[in-house]
Amino acid sequence: MKPLRYILLTVAALTFIYPFVWMVSASLSSEAGLGSLTLLPIGASIQNYMTVFERIPLGRAFLNSLFVAVFTTGLVLLSGAMVGYALARMTFRGRDAIFYLIIFTMTLPFQITLIPNYITMVKLGWVDSYLALIVPFALNSLSVLLFRQAFAGLPQALIDAARIDGANELRIIFQILIPNILPTVLTITILTFMGLWNEALWPLIVIRDEATMTMPQLVTLFSVGGRADGQLGVKIAAAVLLALPIIILYLFFQKHFIRSMASSGMKD
Amino acid sequence: MKRLTPYLLVSPYLLHFLVFVAFPVGFSVVLTFHDWNIISPMKWVGLANYGRVFRDREFWQAVWNTLRFLVVHIPLQIAIALFLAELLNRTIRGAAFFRAAFFLPVIVSGVVVTILWQQLYSFNSGLLNRGLVGLGLGRVGWLDDPDVAMYSIAVMATWKNVGLYVILFLVGLQSVPEQYYEAADLEGATTWQKFRYITLPIINPTLFTVVVLSTIGGFSLFIEPYIMTEGGPLNSTLSAVMYIYKQAFQYYHMGYSATLGFCFALIILLVVIVQRRYVEKEV
Amino acid sequence: MANVQLNHIAKAYAGGPRVIRDVTIDVKDREFLVLVGPSGCGKSTLLRMIAGLEDITDGDLLIDGRRVNDVPPKDRDIAMVFQNYALYPHMTVFENMAFGLTLRKMSKVEIKQRVEQAARILEIEPLLHRKPKDMSGGQRQRVAIGRAIVREPKVFLFDEPLSNLDAKLRGQTRIELQKLHRQLNATMIYVTHDQVEAMTLGDRIVVLRGGDVMQFDTPINLYNHPVNLFVAGFIGTPPMNLLPGIIQQRNNRLTFDSQGNTLQIDLSKSVHHERLQRHVGKPVILGIRAEHLTDAPTSGDRPFFSSEQLPFEAIENMGNEALGYLTIEGIRIVARLTPDRAATLSPTAHITLFWDLDKVHFFDAETELAI
Numbered sequence: 001m002k003p004l005r006y007i008l009l010t011v012a013a014l015t016f017i018y019p020f021v022w023m024v025s026a027s028l029s030s031e032a033g034l035g036s037l038t039l040l041p042i043g044a045s046i047q048n049y050m051t052v053f054e055r056i057p058l059g060r061a062f063l064n065s066l067f068v069a070v071f072t073t074g075l076v077l078l079s080g081a082m083v084g085y086a087l088a089r090m091t092f093r094g095r096d097a098i099f100y101l102i103i104f105t106m107t108l109p110f111q112i113t114l115i116p117n118y119i120t121m122v123k124l125g126w127v128d129s130y131l132a133l134i135v136p137f138a139l140n141s142l143s144v145l146l147f148r149q150a151f152a153g154l155p156q157a158l159i160d161a162a163r164i165d166g167a168n169e170l171r172i173i174f175q176i177l178i179p180n181i182l183p184t185v186l187t188i189t190i191l192t193f194m195g196l197w198n199e200a201l202w203p204l205i206v207i208r209d210e211a212t213m214t215m216p217q218l219v220t221l222f223s224v225g226g227r228a229d230g231q232l233g234v235k236i237a238a239a240v241l242l243a244l245p246i247i248i249l250y251l252f253f254q255k256h257f258i259r260s261m262a263s264s265g266m267k268d
Numbered sequence: 269m270k271r272l273t274p275y276l277l278v279s280p281y282l283l284h285f286l287v288f289v290a291f292p293v294g295f296s297v298v299l300t301f302h303d304w305n306i307i308s309p310m311k312w313v314g315l316a317n318y319g320r321v322f323r324d325r326e327f328w329q330a331v332w333n334t335l336r337f338l339v340v341h342i343p344l345q346i347a348i349a350l351f352l353a354e355l356l357n358r359t360i361r362g363a364a365f366f367r368a369a370f371f372l373p374v375i376v377s378g379v380v381v382t383i384l385w386q387q388l389y390s391f392n393s394g395l396l397n398r399g400l401v402g403l404g405l406g407r408v409g410w411l412d413d414p415d416v417a418m419y420s421i422a423v424m425a426t427w428k429n430v431g432l433y434v435i436l437f438l439v440g441l442q443s444v445p446e447q448y449y450e451a452a453d454l455e456g457a458t459t460w461q462k463f464r465y466i467t468l469p470i471i472n473p474t475l476f477t478v479v480v481l482s483t484i485g486g487f488s489l490f491i492e493p494y495i496m497t498e499g500g501p502l503n504s505t506l507s508a509v510m511y512i513y514k515q516a517f518q519y520y521h522m523g524y525s526a527t528l529g530f531c532f533a534l535i536i537l538l539v540v541i542v543q544r545r546y547v548e549k550e551v
Numbered sequence: 552m553a554n555v556q557l558n559h560i561a562k563a564y565a566g567g568p569r570v571i572r573d574v575t576i577d578v579k580d581r582e583f584l585v586l587v588g589p590s591g592c593g594k595s596t597l598l599r600m601i602a603g604l605e606d607i608t609d610g611d612l613l614i615d616g617r618r619v620n621d622v623p624p625k626d627r628d629i630a631m632v633f634q635n636y637a638l639y640p641h642m643t644v645f646e647n648m649a650f651g652l653t654l655r656k657m658s659k660v661e662i663k664q665r666v667e668q669a670a671r672i673l674e675i676e677p678l679l680h681r682k683p684k685d686m687s688g689g690q691r692q693r694v695a696i697g698r699a700i701v702r703e704p705k706v707f708l709f710d711e712p713l714s715n716l717d718a719k720l721r722g723q724t725r726i727e728l729q730k731l732h733r734q735l736n737a738t739m740i741y742v743t744h745d746q747v748e749a750m751t752l753g754d755r756i757v758v759l760r761g762g763d764v765m766q767f768d769t770p771i772n773l774y775n776h777p778v779n780l781f782v783a784g785f786i787g788t789p790p791m792n793l794l795p796g797i798i799q800q801r802n803n804r805l806t807f808d809s810q811g812n813t814l815q816i817d818l819s820k821s822v823h824h825e826r827l828q829r830h831v832g833k834p835v836i837l838g839i840r841a842e843h844l845t846d847a848p849t850s851g852d853r854p855f856f857s858s859e860q861l862p863f864e865a866i867e868n869m870g871n872e873a874l875g876y877l878t879i880e881g882i883r884i885v886a887r888l889t890p891d892r893a894a895t896l897s898p899t900a901h902i903t904l905f906w907d908l909d910k911v912h913f914f915d916a917e918t919e920l921a922i
Contacts, residue, residue: 009355009362013369016431020372023384084536086277091565098278104291106361109533110488115516115526116292120387122306139284157637160604161698165651166625169273179641200491201509205517216379221493233386234486241385244375247315250375254368257375262435270623 020243026169027237038198052222057210057236058241062174062219068133069196075138076081076192077185082138084147087160106141119130121206128188130200132206133214137196146263150184162173187260190253197246215242299526306522317527327528328502330511331535333418336509338486340422345482354438354463367438370431378428382495385424386411389496411497414504421492421505422457429485430454432476439465439473479485479543509531553615553628553705553738555601561609562762569608569889571596571762578706583732587755588783590757592920595710601740602708614705623774624773625654630699631708635715636691637682639700643681644670648698649916662701669700672734689720700735704719713748725751746786748879749893750774758782780919783838783912789874792844792884794837795916798830807913809878816856821908826922830915835922838912841874844886846893848905856906863900868893873903 027048051057086092126132131172149212154177164174175263176187203217210218219238250257301315302310321327352370356363373381388395389410397407401470410420444467450463470474489507499506499514513534516525555578571593572639576582586594600604601612603624612620619627630651636649641647647665652662670676673693683691692712699707709728713721725748732752743749749756750770757774758765758781766782776781785792796809798818805824807816816837818824827835840872865876866888873893875886886904888896896902913922 005355007356008363009352009366012352013366016369016372016427017387019384020376023380026387079284082277085348090274090277092271095274101285101289102281105285108289108321108505109484109529109536110295110511111529111536112296112516112533113289114512115522115529116295117288118292118516119295119306119522120287133834137287139280144281154833155635156635158639160599160602161631161633161637161639162650163626164602164629164631165698166654167650169277171654174871176639191532194375198379199380199514200377203323205513218376219383220379220495221492223379223386224498226480232390232393235383236387239380243380246375246377251374254371255364258367258435259370261371261432262376264437 008133009069016204020247023236023240023243024047027240029233031231031233042230048231049241051231052238052241055223056218056238056240057213058215058218060211061213062241063246064212065214065216068130069193072137072196073135073192075134075188077188079139080143081173081178082190083171084149085169085177086150087144088148088151102141102144106145109131118205124139127206128209128212130212133203133212135194136202137199140192146184146188148157148256150181153179154185162171186253186256187263188258190260191251194246194257209256296526296530299523300530304521304522305520309521310523313472313523317524318531320524321472321527321531323461324528325410326503327508327511327531328512330506330508331532333504333506334487334489334508336418337425337489338483340419341425341486342482344422345426345430345433346478348426349437349478352434353441354467356434356438357441361412361541367435372431373428374431376428378491381424381428382492385420386496389420389424396477403470411505412501414502417497417501417505421489421496425486425489425492429482430540436474436478437471440471445468476544479538483543484536486540487532554578554582554739555738556613556616557597557610558595558613559610559919560607561598562593562600562605563608569762571600571608573870574610574759574762574764576757576764576767578738581736581738583729583741583752583754584738585749586629586740586759587746587749587753587756587785588759588765589743589746591761593762594757594759595743597759598631598710598740601706602629603627609757611792628705629708630702630706631710632695632699632703632712634711636683636695636712638691640643640683640696643680643682643918644675644686644694644697647683647694648659648701650699651702665701665703666697669697672700672731673697676867689715689724692716692724695891696731700731705738707737707739709736709739709912711743713743714745721748724792727750731869747788751788760783776921777838778921780836780838780914783914783921787840788886789841791838792882793914794835794839794879794882794884795834797834798827798832798913800831805831807835809837809880813880816908821911822910823908823913827913830913830922834916834917836890836914836919838914839906839910841885841887843907843910844884845865845905845907846875846886846888847903857909858905861901861904863896863902866896 002011025038028044028046029038030043030045030047076142083098087095087230120130121136123203124131124256126135158176158180159172167176197215198216200216200220203214204220206216207213213221219242223235296446301314303317315348341485385391391397391407391412392411394410396410400407409416411417448466449462452466457465468525488509490509490513493505493507494510497505499510499517508528509532512525515521515528554830555576557574557576557578560574561569565570574593574597579845586597587766588594596605600607601658602625602859603619603622607620611618614627614629630707634654638644639650641730642650648666648669649662652665657665666679667676670679673696674689675693675697676696678686678690683694686694687793692715695712713724729752741752750773753770755767755769756773757767760781768776768777769774773786774781777786777791780793784793794809794814796807796814799806799815803819805818805827807818808814861879863875863877867876868888868890870890873888873890875893877884877886890901914920915922
């Protein structure tokens with residue numbers, strides 16, 4: 001029974017890992033390598049990557065993606081902590097109403113707000129600007145709820161002590177409480193960063209200018225449009241470049257990635 | 269000042285809510301009664317957009333495609349995720365490695381996964397067809413046959429997401445006390461009986477979560493068919509979100525597109541309600 | 552240093568009843584004031600109002616003559632020590648103690664000087680670079696006190712600071728708090744539910760119940776002259792014996808008859824004689840402390856009542872003192888016995904008890920006030 005289990009698990013694991021290995025070696029092969037099950041590149045060359053960089057500004061897109069993801073994640077942490085703290089730790093009129101609004105927002109299908117949000121971007125003149133990629137994502141309900149839950153679990157005396165020491169609310173949140181809920185901060189960071197890094201639909205809607213495009217969008221358009229000339233190797237090279245940053249992060253923080261995603265899944 | 273503090277702290281939320289939730293919801297209601305191409309002024313059309321939804325065969329085709337996707341995707345996903353979670357639940361050595369391996373596609377962009385599978389499914393040079401030919405069988409039009417293409421996408425989506433659900437099920441399975449199984453062993457229960465009468469009832473909440481999550485995920489299907497097939501062949505992989513996108517950004521039918529969004533959201537709600545009834549009653 | 556005045560302070564949470572009704576206390580400069588009472592009596596709420604952590608619904612709070620109702624905690628010049636110490640877990644001891652000073656924009660040199668001085672007083676110098684999680688409860692306690700000391704506040708507030716320590720450490724810390732109080736010459740307000748802490752630490756004590764002040768006096772006055780039944784029962788270990796009965800007048804003799812008539816105590820010669828005249832025929836409660844209910848009269852020139860021989864249920868002999876437990880009309884009574892003699896008694900011995908009648912307390916059974 002036991003060996004069988006390990007055989008099954010190994011086969012399953014290979015099913016998930018091997019395609020990525022294949023992608024990398026295929027991207028480094030000539031077109032001939034695309035049709036075979038290979039571990040190592042066949043006729044190794046970096047021609048595919050050269051072609052990608054010749055045809056699309058992927059370096060620029062990488063920087064765009066990085067800037068948007070990092071900056072927006074920072075804003076999500078900032079806003080989530082402030083709102084979460086108020087909901088968890090302060091009593092004020094309308095607090096419960098806001099809490100229910102957040103739940104409502106989370107259950108609202110994005111299909112409803114997609115078109116009007118695009119129109120808002122047009123009216124604000126944000127189309128083709130970073131603002132369109134950042135501001136709509138600068139706050140998210142899940143991060144507010146996770147922060148709220150984490151703050152609610154801390155002892156009141158910690159806040160009282162800081163208040164007597166002379167700290168104002170912002171200092172209490174960011175200097176006293178946040179350092180004590182770092183696992184939650186990490187969870188939110190991972191979820192937000194990953195979501196933003198991989199987001200393709202919204203950029204497709206609000207960005208037309210290649211210089212402002214993020215990586216997933218640029219790779220999508222490259223792969224759908226004619227610029228890859230139907231050359232699969234080039235498309236795959238672009239895909240590898242898109243996957244690489246997040247996979248590298250995953251290698252360092254895999255436990256946190258898994259825990260974060262699982263905790264967000266359990267929320268609903 | 270002191271009384272104002274909480275409101276200052278929640279003000280980012282309120283502002284965001286007003287601009288990106290309340291206004292869009294309200295505005296999309298208004299839009300559904302108008303014809304609008306963004307440039308020229310809005311034109312009141314009453315309920316015409318709604319009437320058009322009912323007659324729009326392409327939309328219903330897209331809804332139907334999305335449902336076909338779900339019908340394969342959800343059971344497949346649950347079956348594989350449960351199976352792998354069961355295997356992992358009894359495994360101690362190397363469990364972390366297997367978990368991490370299953371999870372790999374989850375963190376990667378759908379764009380990457382789609383490009384990868386596009387190659388696997390390729391009619392002439394794809395690995396799958398080469399394998400079939402190697403075995404002396406004929407090629408399958410994984411993405412070229414209208415009767416097959418959507419299911420191919422469903423299989424790919426399962427491969428991408430199943431790792432997350434393995435983890436969710438694992439959390440559920442680990443909450444089942446070992447004594448239950450020992451007691452069942454003493455009574456001579458079969459493996460299937462143990463699964464059916466002990467495991468399943470306990471992980472029922474997880475099951476429901478998984479069903480809802482993958483339903484909502486499935487209903488937002490967009491980037492995969494957009495890259496792989498652009499909705500073809502013969503609109504057989506056109507998803508509802510793709511169609512809404514197309515109406516808005518190819519034809520600039522903003523009013524109609526908003527109406528489609530509304531109707532589609534209603535369909536999602538209906539499906540989730542039906543699922544809740546069914547899942548809760550069944551297990 | 553400073554005096555603190557509470558004038559008709561009241562507290563109600565939004566829409567709820569008043570949890571503090573009308574409290575007036577003046578804390579003198581350099582006084583050690585203890586707020587004591589059972590849980591839910593409002594003592595912590597009162598302290599938190601003084602600290603500025605809770606709003607004051609009604610009344611005035613003055614520190615050094617200045618009304619501070621609407622002054623935020625940081626500007627009240629107070630420091631507080633919390634029940635669970637509330638040290639910042641991510642900061643070292645030094646950082647914990649320095650935090651409040653840093654926020655007050657004090658120079659680094661002075662901060663260092665103050666922290667080190669406080670650490671010396673509290674003997675925690677070797678701990679300055681540790682984090683709270685690496686310390687024992689007693690050590691954390693000292694750091695929490697240190698954090699208050701470095702601020703050199705006008706008023707120190709303590710919220711049950713000893714309740715998480717074990718009995719031995721609690722005893723030691725009590726003594727150190729007394730020393731600290733003398734050393735710092737500061738006004739201190741201290742909340743506890745433990746009457747032993749209250750008695751040993753307080754210059755004066757406020758006994759609270761249900762948001763009302765029951766009695767506000769020195770420890771010795773609380774012990775000897777409780778103004779009502781609650782204080783009588785709350786202060787002192789073992790608690791005062793309380794026996795319901797009625798005052799009777801029979802042929803010029805004033806007696807206390809217990810409810811079931813087991814006891815008829817002649818009060819004609821006692822100091823209570825005058826005061827009890829007005830209560831003839833009315834139900835009262837007799838209170839007597841264990842040390843005034845003994846197996847031998849302590850002083851010959853006071854009136855004693857010797858009860859008939861009563862059987863003990865249990866005897867606890869601790870060497871320095873011995874307590875005998877018996878039941879009168881279903882009420883558990885405790886008497887103090889001579890330890891040497893108690894050692895010779897069988898646990899169920901019958902014995903004559905001497906009631907020191909001048910030390911007996913009487914309470915009106917209806918108003919519960921002392922007579």
